[in-house]
Amino acid sequence: MVTETPDATPAGSTASGEILRVSDLTLHHLVEDRLVIDGAFMSVDSGEVLGVMGESGSGKSALLFGIIRLLLREVEQRSGRIAYRGEDLMAKSNRQMEQLRGLEMAMIVPGGKFSLNPVETAGSQIVDVLRSHFPDRSKKDLADEAIEILRIIGIPDPDIRFRAYPHELSGGMAQRILIAKAMACSPQLLLGDEFTVGLDVTIQAQVMDHFHALLRERNTSLILTTSDLGIAATYCDTIAVIRRGQIVEYAPVLDFFANPQHSYSRLLLSAAREARAQQKMDEARVDVERDTSQDRRFVHEDLPAPPDLYTLVAPGHLVRLEDE
Amino acid sequence: MRKFLLRRFAFLIPQLFVVSFLAFLLIKLLPGDPVLIILGPLRTQEGVIRETKRLGLDKPFFVQYGRYVERTVQGDFGNSIVTKQPVIEELGRRVPATLWLITLGLVACVVIGIGVGYVAALAPPTGWGTWLNKSIIGYGFLAGALPDFWVGLILVFIFFATLGILPAPIGQLPGYIPSLLPDGPTNIDLLDTLIKGDFGQAGTAFRASIMPVVTLAIVYAPVVLKITAVTTTEVFNSQYVTGARAVGVRRRTITRYIMRNALLPIVTTSGVLYAFLLGGAVLVETVFSWGGFGQYTVDAVNALDFNVIQGMMLVAAVFTIVVYLLIDIIHYFVDPRIRVSTVGSS
Amino acid sequence: MTDEPLLQIRNLTKTFTVGKGQELVAVSNVSLDLREGETLGLVGESGSGKTTLGRVVLRLTEPDTGTVRFEGIDLLALAGEPMRRMRSKMQIVYQDPMLGFNPRMRVRDIISEPLRLHETLSRTELQKRVMEVLELADLDPRVLSERPGAIRKAEQQQVAIARAIATGPRFIVLDEPTGLLDLSVSIHIIGILRRLQEEQKIAYIFISHDLSAVRAISHRLAIMYLGQLVETGPIEDVFARPTHPYSEALLSSVLLPDPKTTRQRLRLSGEIPSPINLPPGCPLAPRCPLVEERCTGGPPPLVAIRGNGESGQPSWWSTCFPLSDNEENLDNWYAIMQEHESTETEELRAAIAAARTENEG
């Protein structure tokens, strides 16, 4: 399946574990006549979690849909190169992309039960994903596998949930079904679009902890959009801050939180820090220093960013030049 | 499931009661004494009293209603004042012709509506897609604005008067005087001639049904077309279809998702249209002298033929109620949310 | 503060009937006090009943049983006109101010409506009062002629606050007033609310699930789970050492915006159950790592916590069976809870890997 296109993997690339490389992705909204995504770039290694941070309307969802090549009809791609394991996705036909989605990369959409087909059971929707990629396997076989996936995702009583309709599921459960759909065919790259928004905090912690452990266990990569600094700090390896369709800062997570460079990133972080400091948050609680030495480091030395727009401030830490 | 159906059927009974009551009440409100109408100008005082007694019109209102329900349940709708024939027999002869016409009309509307609507919904937002969608919107407005009877007349002018390629708008089987009409089991001339094996007449009957059916299709297809286009677009852009596409569900399955979810509004709209057509057919039947239920109704209203008016009101209401019942049953089978009415039973 | 609390809620229960024979206990046997000029932070996740509690206290929903005494008057005994009159003394502010406004009214009408309903004022008096209220809520008079949709989100919330304080109420239920606001704006609104409280001695019930906002304004904290009050006490004490396992799990589930620190997290399992037809016993029992057999037997006991140190106050309560055994030795209890806490996802990963090999084998 993987064919090396020399063009897509430039010679001298150090990213041996690189799974996705995006450069100069520009999306234009035809009706609103504006750039939804303006020259976005990224590089994701196997097992890496990239957090795309931005406010609503910053274009972070569009970025994910652009990568998986499911654009709204009003949105056209102006430019961009998307290489998945060295394969140029832009050169693929719609049919080829349909094959690739689910099998190689898949998206976890938000919305819980509203993102599940209301007239079919949760189980049959997972079976639909499996059958789309393994049409020859028997129905029974696929159903068994779907139940197994539910179990791995951490869903209690998977046999019962398998037969449940979306309206019978709680929000947290439906969101786990959506994760199960995305992970059904064990894709190597997951795209998660704010999929814990709306979940209660204890449920969010349960879902994210389990999901994160699963990613690590399978060495699966994830691009996660979020507006929650807590999620970004807790689960991401690398942070990309996006504003008005432009990536303004791109850095390893420790570096980002310790040393934000762009004024917008500083604004984001200062609000959170101020709140935390002002409220003397949780000094008495049993928070512990994390053993960051055990972290896997993803430092991208060769990010495909235009050098005239970005400055390298530290290894793998790029900042967009500010206008004023 | 049986519980749902039982409940739904149980609901029919009070509905039918209210409907029959309204039909009865309406006739009670009719101006003029039915006895006088029945007996005509050459009546005697004794005759009037006798006839009043015979019809039970001297009894209290609710006793009369009770009698009426009793007779109606037994299939006795009284006699027509104009033709002196039992109303139930006349309805039996005329209703099938109308049902045939509106069923063909509905089928045409649904086929055109779903076909074109589906294509329009999934058409690209540029080029021919824009063009198609714009024409559909324009056509929808236009068709909704034109009276069906007028469209029928225009068709008559074009295809009969000017081009002469379709038969005159004079009934289901043009060229036959009513008494010679084939007397078959269905009371639908096209089917009856086919059953008898008279293909020549069947051809005429077929050609005669083209214009009325096309009239209905022209005027009412946009109803189905619009709902199809709107719901298909909605479902296609829905979070769950986007979500399914984003995890690589194949096209065949996506199409199934769209169809199943868009089905309900389309079924509902088509059902409402079907019920509406029974009333709407009155006018189209007049244009084409169809000799069905509609024309019968018009004649009865103009002649204040109260038994017939009562009968046709009942038939029309029962037809509507049955159509709505079918819609509910289809909903029940397609939509799991109806089947499980308990909240949060997970 | 006087001895008699401003608002005395006793054994309040509110049940909704959903479908046939299905009962949703939104608020179950809740007792709380609110003193003059005090803020009670009311937190909980969806289905906890915190919003219903706020509405029942204001009699926007009728409770099944229990009493609400406001300034010594039994609110639930009032009916019709006396109750309507009473509304000038109690108010509510919603999460989304726009949802609380009649969409056809302008800001001027919105703010002056309570004054018109409760007082007979001349035009100029009304105008004067409206201006006073505007100033209290830190609003620019230019907003008066606007429609609420045309002004900023923060200003909308200020308009809602202005409307709420117009008739000089004694207490206000604040139903997630900062839930939809950005952090900096939310700090501004909380500032206004605190100032009003100091100037006017208004008591607040501050409903929220944003723990940092709650902490910034509240004097006491009440934590609800599935209709029951699981823990209530002085805010700093509860934040520092929550005693109920749910409180601990809730507080430790908040993710820190700091990649260098991590939290010992008390891990709950499963989902928040549907609040319909709940089994007897502690509502947390199906998810609690410390669950014992007796937890499902009946309502958990009310345990008075004597906090350590200066802030130790008798007004700290928690409801938990295992906790009741350790009432005398809280340190022992904290140690028990800590045994069930973890920081890493290692064990989860191990469990997943185990499930996988088991499946393959």
Add this chain to the structure above:
Amino acid sequence: MTTTTWPAVRVRVPRLSASAIWAGMRRQKLLTIALGILAVMIFLAAVGPIIAPHDPESVLRETLLDEQGQPILNSQGDPRTQLVNLRAPSGTYWFGTDEKALDVFSRTISAPRVDLVIAIASTIIGLGAGSVIGLVAGYAAGRGRLVGSLAEVLTRFMDIIQAFPVFIVALALVAVIGSGQDKVIYVLSFLFTPIFFRYVRAETLLVRELTFVEAERAVGNPTRRIMFNHILPNSVTTATVQGSAVMGYAILLTAGLSFVGAGVAPPTPEWGAMIRSGVELMQSGQWWTSVFPGITLGLTVFSLAVIGESIRVRWRGSGLRGY
């Protein structure tokens, strides 16, 4: 942290201003055309019979006489046959004359006074009655006790009325109360009441659950003020938006009733009654008696539909149900 992922139900009032309307007109050509047509029709309803070149209701003597003033005879020597009365469109009779020797153009431009008045009056009466009953039924629904049950009965009753096909009920009612412009107004008002009732009741059921209603109660509004000052203005939106479409429907129904001889009878100028003559004449090729009134009628209903749709689109997304 966020609480609601899904947009909450919300009422927003779109603002109309002269400049916004003007900008909209330039953008929406179809709407501008529709408004133009409607303006013409309203104008005709006001002055149609006055500016008509011929009396719309009396026989044209001149069509019965030739240049010499002699009666025109047909082959049987009969001066009064329909076919002789018929004149094709010409410079004198722009839309021709019909079988009763009436000027089709004069009648066509005089008809709005009948059709438009029926449409507007019946829609307004139906909207008023339906709104008030719908508000009460919606507000009382599910409240238990007597009011709740009464509301339920009322709703069922309205449902059953709607179970009868509209046109058939209209026919039967006309049979009961008789024909004529005023009678048609009553019948249509009666038929439209359940339509508006349904919209207003449905909206009321939604609106009464909205937060702002609770907020109005919380500041101490009495019930009646809540119903009429706060709920009603917000729950008539859909019904009002439908008003334009219902008006078009009223015109179609009036024409249909008159077409079968049960609405407004000749010689009163009415589009449907005029089209009726085409039932025979279209077969023999005399198209003008029904084509012109049909087109005029169609244009009127078309403009009402376009206007209704534009209002609906304006409300969409900001409307209660956001459809």
